[in-house]
Amino acid sequence: xxxxxxxxxxxxxxxQFQRLQRELHSSLVxxxxxxxxxxxxxxxxxxxxxxxxxxxxxxxGFGPEQVSVEIEDNQVxxxxxxxxxxxxxxxxxQEREQKAGKRGFRVPFKIDAAASxxxxxxxxxxxxxxxxxxxxxxxxxxxxxx
Amino acid sequence: MSEHTEQTSRDVCETxxxxxxxxxxxxxxxxxxTVVTRPRIDIRExxxxxxxxxxxxxxxxxxAEVLVEKNVLTIRGAAExxxxxxxxxxxxxxxxxxxxxxxxxxxxxxxxxLEASVKNGVLQLVLPKSAQAQTVRVPIKAG
Numbered sequence: 001x002x003x004x005x006x007x008x009x010x011x012x013x014x015x016q017f018q019r020l021q022r023e024l025h026s027s028l029v030x031x032x033x034x035x036x037x038x039x040x041x042x043x044x045x046x047x048x049x050x051x052x053x054x055x056x057x058x059x060x061g062f063g064p065e066q067v068s069v070e071i072e073d074n075q076v077x078x079x080x081x082x083x084x085x086x087x088x089x090x091x092x093x094q095e096r097e098q099k100a101g102k103r104g105f106r107v108p109f110k111i112d113a114a115a116s117x118x119x120x121x122x123x124x125x126x127x128x129x130x131x132x133x134x135x136x137x138x139x140x141x142x143x144x145x146x
Numbered sequence: 147m148s149e150h151t152e153q154t155s156r157d158v159c160e161t162x163x164x165x166x167x168x169x170x171x172x173x174x175x176x177x178x179x180t181v182v183t184r185p186r187i188d189i190r191e192x193x194x195x196x197x198x199x200x201x202x203x204x205x206x207x208x209x210a211e212v213l214v215e216k217n218v219l220t221i222r223g224a225a226e227x228x229x230x231x232x233x234x235x236x237x238x239x240x241x242x243x244x245x246x247x248x249x250x251x252x253x254x255x256x257x258x259x260l261e262a263s264v265k266n267g268v269l270q271l272v273l274p275k276s277a278q279a280q281t282v283r284v285p286i287k288a289g
Contacts, residue, residue, distance in 0.1 A: 029218060029248045036184035036246055039201060043240035047233035054233055058203035058240065060267035095186040096201055122225075123203035123267015 041097045051131040053107055060123035061098055067125055071113040076129060077104045181241045185221070185269075187249070193283075196255065196273040202245045203267035204228075210264050212271065214257040219249045221269055254278070 013021075047054040055076075059067060062080050070077045082098045109131035117128045185200040202210065204225025211222040225243040229235075251257065254276050261272040 025216075025218065026250060029250050032248050033184050036182045039183050039186050044237070045228075045235065045240060046237035047230055048236045049233045052233075054230055056228065058267070060201040060203040061199070063266055090191045092189040092191055092196070094188050096188045096199060097186070122206055123201070 042101065042103065044103075051109070051133075053127075053129040055105070055125075055127040055129065057103070057125045057127075058123060059120075059125050061096060062123070064120040067120060069118050069125075069127065071111050071116060071129075074108070074110050075104060075106050076111065076127065077102060078125065078127075182244050182246050184247050185223075185245045187247065189249075195275055196252070198249070198269075198271040198273065200245070200247065200269040200271075201267065202243070202264070202269050204243055205245065205264060205267060205269065207264045210262070210269055212260070212262045212269075214251070214260065217251045217253065217255075217257075219251050219257075219271075219273075220246070221249070221271070222246045223269065 043058045045056050057078060059080060062082075066081045066083065068079045068081075070079070079100075079102045081100055085098075107129060112130045112132040115130040119126050185202050187201075188199045190197050198219075200221055202223040202225070205223035209224045209226070211220075213220040213222075223243075223245040225245075227242045251273065255273045256276045257273070259274045263270050
């Protein structure tokens, strides 16, 4: 008669060894994760050139429809709205920030909203803010006969 | 003795060269450096699977990697370096991102049926439970 077993090799070891192996694995995972830097929330980087600013905000998990950008004079405000969550979810771990938020920046020039652009790709919002150009001087004709 | 001196001078040279390289790296702006970041994760459980979400902004399906070895899941990703031509960086909160995190899997996960996708900079994994671990709902007949 052929005897078969569904038990894995690990399960043949005494319980103490299995527990020790799990604890060792757990310590190694924690150690390896501890070597890496913690992740910031909504980290922002800004680049500049005369008359322009380029801003990149990390907004992972948000879609373009959940992000709004408002421009007023020399200020820009970025607002995020989370998607409706399911309250009945059984969470085992919850570290990600998916709540409503607002962040504002004041830039050193008045922003030309019509010339500025926004795009969203791979969880990164990219804003190109263009400075409003001052009006060219206009020469007025003088009426009269002298 | 001379061998010892040579060894010592080589050590000093290597140490100072390393220090110079480190200082040069530190002087770079944060977004020009590459640091390994531990991504934030959410894990939720359903009757049939575990669902894992990991924040990896800048990563797509081509630059993400998922490995399972024994009962340890490793997720990795690398965002494309960004340095726009003609611009100078004036403010930085994050470096060029390379992500890595190890996660211990429960024993009741069927690692061979794991599914992975990336959307909006979030790595999404579905880790099905093994058949033995799935909740069995027993229909109750009227008496």
